[in-house]
Amino acid sequence: MKTIRLTAAQAMVKWLSVQVTEAVEPSGRDAAGQTEVCRFIEGVWAIFGHGNVAGVGEALHRYRDDLPTWRGQNEQTMAHAAIAYAKTMRRRRAQAVTSSIGPGSTNLVTAAALAHVNRLPLLMICGDVFANRRPDPVLQQIEDFDDGTVSANDCFRPVVRYFDRITRPEHLLTCLPRALAVMTDPANCGPVCLSFCQDVQAEAYDYPEAFFEPKVWRIRRPEPDPREVSDVVAAIKAAQRPMIVSGGGVLYSGAEAALAAFAARHNIPFAETQAGKGALSFENPLNFGAPGVTGSACANALAAEADLVIGVGTRFQDFTTGSWTVFGGEGRRLVSINLHGYDATKHGAIPCVGDARTVLGQLSTALGDTRFDWHDPAAREAWHDTVRQVTAAPNHDGLPSDAQVIGAVQRTADETTVAMCAAGTMPGALHVLWQAAQGGYHMEYGYSCMGYEIAGAMGIKLAAPDRNVVCFVGDGSYMMANSELATAVMRRVPFTVVLTDNRGYGCINRLQQATGGAAFNNMYADANVEVQPDIDFVAHAGAMGAHSEKATGIADLEAKILAARGRDIPSVIVIDTEAESGTGAGGHWWDVAVPEVGDGDSLDRARADYAANIARQNPLN
Numbered sequence: 001m002k003t004i005r006l007t008a009a010q011a012m013v014k015w016l017s018v019q020v021t022e023a024v025e026p027s028g029r030d031a032a033g034q035t036e037v038c039r040f041i042e043g044v045w046a047i048f049g050h051g052n053v054a055g056v057g058e059a060l061h062r063y064r065d066d067l068p069t070w071r072g073q074n075e076q077t078m079a080h081a082a083i084a085y086a087k088t089m090r091r092r093r094a095q096a097v098t099s100s101i102g103p104g105s106t107n108l109v110t111a112a113a114l115a116h117v118n119r120l121p122l123l124m125i126c127g128d129v130f131a132n133r134r135p136d137p138v139l140q141q142i143e144d145f146d147d148g149t150v151s152a153n154d155c156f157r158p159v160v161r162y163f164d165r166i167t168r169p170e171h172l173l174t175c176l177p178r179a180l181a182v183m184t185d186p187a188n189c190g191p192v193c194l195s196f197c198q199d200v201q202a203e204a205y206d207y208p209e210a211f212f213e214p215k216v217w218r219i220r221r222p223e224p225d226p227r228e229v230s231d232v233v234a235a236i237k238a239a240q241r242p243m244i245v246s247g248g249g250v251l252y253s254g255a256e257a258a259l260a261a262f263a264a265r266h267n268i269p270f271a272e273t274q275a276g277k278g279a280l281s282f283e284n285p286l287n288f289g290a291p292g293v294t295g296s297a298c299a300n301a302l303a304a305e306a307d308l309v310i311g312v313g314t315r316f317q318d319f320t321t322g323s324w325t326v327f328g329g330e331g332r333r334l335v336s337i338n339l340h341g342y343d344a345t346k347h348g349a350i351p352c353v354g355d356a357r358t359v360l361g362q363l364s365t366a367l368g369d370t371r372f373d374w375h376d377p378a379a380r381e382a383w384h385d386t387v388r389q390v391t392a393a394p395n396h397d398g399l400p401s402d403a404q405v406i407g408a409v410q411r412t413a414d415e416t417t418v419a420m421c422a423a424g425t426m427p428g429a430l431h432v433l434w435q436a437a438q439g440g441y442h443m444e445y446g447y448s449c450m451g452y453e454i455a456g457a458m459g460i461k462l463a464a465p466d467r468n469v470v471c472f473v474g475d476g477s478y479m480m481a482n483s484e485l486a487t488a489v490m491r492r493v494p495f496t497v498v499l500t501d502n503r504g505y506g507c508i509n510r511l512q513q514a515t516g517g518a519a520f521n522n523m524y525a526d527a528n529v530e531v532q533p534d535i536d537f538v539a540h541a542g543a544m545g546a547h548s549e550k551a552t553g554i555a556d557l558e559a560k561i562l563a564a565r566g567r568d569i570p571s572v573i574v575i576d577t578e579a580e581s582g583t584g585a586g587g588h589w590w591d592v593a594v595p596e597v598g599d600g601d602s603l604d605r606a607r608a609d610y611a612a613n614i615a616r617q618n619p620l621n
Contacts (some may be wrong), residue, residue, distance in 0.1 A: 052125070166200055200269045303329075
């Protein structure tokens with residue numbers, strides 16, 4: 001057997017550089033289902049420290065022409081960029097992040113949780129303590145007084161799909177294929193943490209040459225069990241008022257055309273979750289918008305009457321289900337088409353475990369000419385009229401609402417525009433109000449992680465350079481994580497940031513008061529500060545090299561958004577907004593527990609409302 005002598009770090013980088021995927025074109029726009037072959041790990045984000053600079057750092061430099069390395073500003077936000085990239089590529093390609101031990105690694109834990117909740121591939125190569133333990137305790141080492149095998153990286157165990165600690169060079173022969181098997185598995189896809197002891201990174205080993213031969217990882221399309229298909233067909237045929245809830249699995253399967261064909265052939269209306277929004281254009285006549293807490297009036301009206309809810313690639317998160325109060329039809333049943341049995345069997349659903357595109361095709365064939373005629377197209381048109389009204393430019397001199405800001409961006413949008421966001425008011429407002437072209441929506445709302453926005457926008461643009469990426473971010477979320485704006489400037493990655501400044505956490509302030517609480521510690525005006533801040537976001541973004549300016553109103557915002565196109569750096573447009581209004585339309589109850597005892601009429605009213613709503617909850621059929 002021929003061998004090649006490399007350090008463990010060199011072997012890892014060399015191996016990653018020759019791993020490729022063969023999968024359906026990820027944009028969903030290729031109805032012919034053509035395949036493409038590309039390197040799965042496109043490159044590595046790196047901040048070096050004493051746990052990875054000598055081993056992994058040297059290896060990345062050695063193979064820099066085969067596997068590029070990019071420098072970021074924070075481990076968490078580098079990972080956010082990688083996650084947004086993988087989401088945009090529909091999980092067909094991914095990126096890696098490497099960190100030192102200690103704070104470098106634990107900075108990644110939040111991002112790992114985000115990737116886990118959203119079922120997205122992310123490879124984290126985290127430096128660790130010495131396997132030989134000779135210099136223990138090293139700088140930044142976390143010591144467990146009762147377990148000598150524990151390090152800071154054990155924090156990743158609950159938030160990754162696969163964890164491995166590399167304490168010998170030959171461990172790579174098994175752990176690397178396992179890592180890629182997880183990240184390319186459509187059912188088990190998620191983040192991977194390789195905890196790489198720093199002395200082992202530098203150790204040499206005679207690796208088999210065959211280990212470094214290029215390998216193709218095929219994204220499988222699991223076929224459903226015919227008995228489960230029959231069960232679902234029987235349930236649909238027995239229904240009178242079925243509706244579809246389309247989730248992120250539709251996008252990852254490339255099932256957009258299959259969903260459109262299935263809905264049209266059988267005349268079944270559908271609603272899109274946060275992860276599934278944009279699978280089909282808002283103009284599709286069967287697209288009734290968003291369901292649940294951030295739902296459109298027309299979709300929630302369907303949900304209240306439906307006797308069969310067909311979930312396609314969705315986890316049925318509480319926002320989708322209105323905490324299990326929105327699906328209120330008498331005798332309502334639930335079908336769940338999902339790649340993983342864990343998701344498919346939730347809440348007493350009739351499961352159908354398999355690839356969304358494959359399952360929809362088989363169901364449609366079995367249903368034949370079965371059609372339904374129960375939804376009201378006029379309700380959908382009325383909803384779009386409402387959206388136009390609440391997003392129209394204000395006819396007063398006061399500060400605009402978030403809905404009116406969305407309207408300004410909407411009026412400048414074209415078929416290449418991708419609206420993206422993650423936390424605060426805007427995710428709910430965008431879900432219910434944004435009229436997305438196909439592929440024109442990117443929301444991180446599985447973990448609803450503040451600070452995802454700027455880095456995520458960069459990741460989207462890296463994956464889809466032909467797209468016009470518009471990042472919605474509030475002042476609170478911008479303050480939490482903005483440093484990758486400098487990275488985007490340095491790498492010349494252009495996107496547009498619409499920064500709405502309402503001087504605090506307006507979204508959670510409204511929730512606080514809606515649940516009977518007093519306005520407290522969310523808006524700067526209600527916080528324990530000596531001086532009310534006057535943060536110059538234009539100057540801050542400009543200091544990092546972005547093109548930054550302030551819009552004086554909605555009309556000026558529209559003009560500035562249009563002017564931003566064509567720049568080769570990010571553009572940050574700041575606009576002052578009022579914090580009191582919500583979306584202005586749509587919506588549904590959300591289960592946020594209200595204190596059973598306390599002072600004040602507002603708390604008593606909130607508690608009474610809460611008791612009435614939890615009495616309507618029906619998580620099981």
